Amino acid sequence: MQRLKASDDGRFLVQEDGTPFFWLGDTAWRLIHVLTREEQDRYLADRATVRRRSQLR
Numbered sequence: 708m709q710r711l712k713a714s715d716d717g718r719f720l721v722q723e724d725g726t727p728f729f730w731l732g733d734t735a736w737r738l739i740h741v742l743t744r745e746e747q748d749r750y751l752a753d754r755a756t757v758r759r760r761s762q763l764r
Contacts, residue, residue, distance in 0.1 A: 733754075738750060
């Protein structure tokens with residue numbers, strides 16, 4: 708696995724060989740102001756069972 712670095716212009720993540728790195732993140736922007744309490748609980752319970760965690764070093 709290649710290491711990641713900032714692109715030459717500093718705006719993107721690229722691999723060591725310069726190929727773009729696509730990173731899909733999961734956020735909960737709508738959690739508080741759109742979902743009901745029951746939907747929030749269900750979402751958080753589901754996220755607690757998912758074992759996909761990311762860490763940048």
